[in-house]
Amino acid sequence: MKKYIAILLAALMLLSTACLTGCSSSKKAAETTTAAAAETTTAAASGDTTTAAAAADTTAAAGGAADESKQLLQKAIDTIMTTDNHKMMDAGTTFDVPKATGNADALAKLKDTDTNKWHYYEYLDWDTSKDAQFPTSAGDGQKGKHVILIVHGAHAWTTCYQDAFKKCCDAVGMTCDIYDPNWDQSTQDGYVDQAINEKPDAIVVIPVSADHASQQFKKITDAGIPAFCSNTLPEADAMNYIMAYTGPNDWYQMRNLADKLGEELGGKGGVAYITHNVGTSPYYARTYGPMSELAAKYPDIKHLDVQSPGFEASAVKQVVSDWITKFGNQLNAIVLADDSDQAIGAVEACKAAGRTDIVIVAAGISKQGAELIQSGDLKYASYQSCQADAGLAVRTVSEYFCGEKINRVSYIGTDIISKDNVKNFLPCQW
C-alpha cells in the first residue's frame, strides 16, 4: 500500500512539475509578446520616431518577404508539372451555389433520383453568419512557414498526394510534416490534437469522415491556427471553421460522366451502381450524382440497383455476376465509384458472362483504369488529378500567407477520359 502511494505521488509530482513548467513558459512567452506589442503601441502613440521607424522597417521587411514568396509561388505555378504533364498548381475554379428548394430535413424526404435532394451534399452551402473568427494573415509570405498535413489513410492515391504536397511545399519554401491515421477516426483526432500542440503556421486536413469534420476543424480554429480542408468534402457546417476547402468537385465530375453515359446509351436502358465506402462524400457523389443526372436528362433510363461490396475485385465480380443473372438484358450499364479494383472485378464478371455489350464507366483515374480504357473494357472515366489536388492546397495556403484574398471553396479541373484521349493523361499519377 505504502509503495503504491509513493509511486503514485511521485508520478503526480513529476507530471505537475512538468506541466507547470510548460504552463509558465507559455505564460512568459505570452507576457513577452503582449509587453512588446504594448511597447510598440505606446511608442507609436507618443510619436517615438525611432520605434515608429523600426515598425516601418518591419512592415517593409514583411512586404519584401511577401514579394519574394510571391515570386517563388509564381515560379512554382509555372514550372511544376504533374506526371501526366498538366500544371500541378493551377488555379482552382468556383461554382455558384443555386438556391436550395427547402431545408435539409425537407429535402431528405425527396426521392433519390431528385437532384434537389442532394443540394446540401453537393454544394457547400453554409451559413456564413456563423463563421468563426479566423486568424488574420501577417502577409509576410509563405517562405519559412511550417505546415502540418493530416491525411486520411494509406493508399496509393494518398502516397501520390503526399509526395506532390511535399514537392510543392519545397518549391514554395515551406516545410511540412505529414501524419497518416490509417483510416481510423480516433487516430486522426489524436493527430489533430498533436498537430495543434506543435503550433504550426497552418494545418491541412483530409477528413476521414465528413460528419466528424466540424469538431476537428473547430478545435484547430479555436486554437488560432488556420485550418484548410483538402480533397474530401466536409459537411457544410464544418465550413464555419475552415479557412478554405480545395479539392475535386466529385458531383460535377460524375454528372459529366453520367451525361456521356446517357449519350452512349441513347437515353434508354438499365443502369446499376457500385458505390464508394458507405457514408463518405464520394459514396453520395459517385452514386446519386450520376443517378439524379440521368433521371433528370434521360428519364427513360431505369435505375436497377445500388450495391456496396467495397473495393475488393472478387466481391465486385460476384455482385456484377448476380446482376447479370438477375436482370439479364435489362442491364446495359454499370457506374463504378473506382476505376481500379472495382473496374477489374466488373470487367471480369462481364467477360465471364459474355456480356461485353454492358457499358462500364467509373470515377478515375488510376493506372489500371487507364489500361482498361485503352483496351476498351472501360468506356469512360472521370479525370481527377491527385497531384493537382495537393498542388491547389499548397497554392491556397501560400496565397493566404502572402495576404492575398482566397476563395473559401476552390475545385480542381476535370475532364472525361475515353479511348480517344487517354494518351493525354499518361503516365498515370498513381
Add this chain to the structure above:
Amino acid sequence: MMKDKKFRFNLNFVNTNRSYFFLALILICGLFMKNFYTAYNVCAVTGNGSLVIWLGLGFTICLIAGHMDLTVMYMSTLGALLCLGLHTINGIPWGLSILLATLSGVAVGLINGILVTKFKIHSFIVTLGMQFVLKGLMYIYTGGAELSIGRDYALNDALNAKVGFLPFSLYFVITTAVIFLVMVVLRYTRFGRNIYMVGGNLETAWLAGIKSNLVTTLTFTISSTACALGGALNGIYSGSASITMGEKGISPLMIALTASIIGGTSIYGGKGSVVWTWVALVAIAFLKSLCKKTELQVLVIAAILILCIFYETLAQYRKNKVVGTRPNLHLEYLEETGKKA
C-alpha cells in the same frame, strides 16, 4: 556490527509494479521530446485515451472474475450511438440520453451474465456472439450512418475543458474517479473480495458460501454498464460516433486486453487491479504522443507485452520447478545451527 548487505535487484518488485515502471519510462522519454510536457498535450492525450480506460475497466473486472468480455468495444459504440441518436434525433436531453445509453449496458451485461451462469456457456462464446448482435442492432438503429452532436457544443466543450489548474479534461477526471471508485469496491467491500474469490477458484468460492452466479452476473453487468457509460461520454467528448469506430487502426479491445495483462491482471482470474490497468492505459496514451507513427506504437506495445508474458512464464516455470521442494533448506540449516551463510 552492521552486516554487509549485498544489493540484489528485485525483479519481482519490478514485475509487480510493471505498469508504473512502464508509465515512468514513457514519462522519462517524454522529457527529451519537444512539446510533450505542455498542458494542451497532456489534456488532449489523456482525454483521447479515456475511452480505452473504460473498456479496460470492464475487461479487467471480468478477467479478475475469471471470464472474458469481448463485447466491451461494441458496447461502448452502442452507448455512444444511442446517446447521440436519442439527443439529436429524438430531442431527449443529454442527461436522460446518457442514462438510457447506460441502461442499455445494464441490459446487455445482465444477458451476458445469465447466459454464462444459468446456461453454462463459456463467456468467450457468449460475448463473441453478443458482439455481432450489438453490431446488428447498431446497423438497424443508424442505418449505417454516422451520428454527431451537430452544433450542440455546450457539453462537448465542458467535457473537453480543463478542470481547474489540472492539465486534465473533465472527461478524463470523471473516468479516473470511476476507476478509483471501482478500485475501492473491489478492495474494500465484500462484493469486491467475492469477485477475486470467484475468479481464483470457483469451486472453493461456492463451497465458502459465495453466490458465485450472482457475483458473475453482476460483474458482467458492471463491465457492460461502464463501457456503455464511457461510450456515451466519449461520443459527446469527440463529437460523433460511427459503427466502425475502432475497427480500423489498433483495436481498442486489443489495447484494453494488452493493458490488462501489462498491468498484471491474470488471465486465469483471481488476481488484478483496475488501477494497474488504468496506469498501463495512461502510459499507452502518452506513448501515442511519443511515437507518432502507428506502426511504432504497435511495436512498442507488443515488445512490452512480450516481456511481461515472458517474465510471467519464466516465473511460473521456476515456481513449478520447486513445488513440493524446500529450495532454501541449506539456508534454514545454517540459521538453525547458528553458522554463517
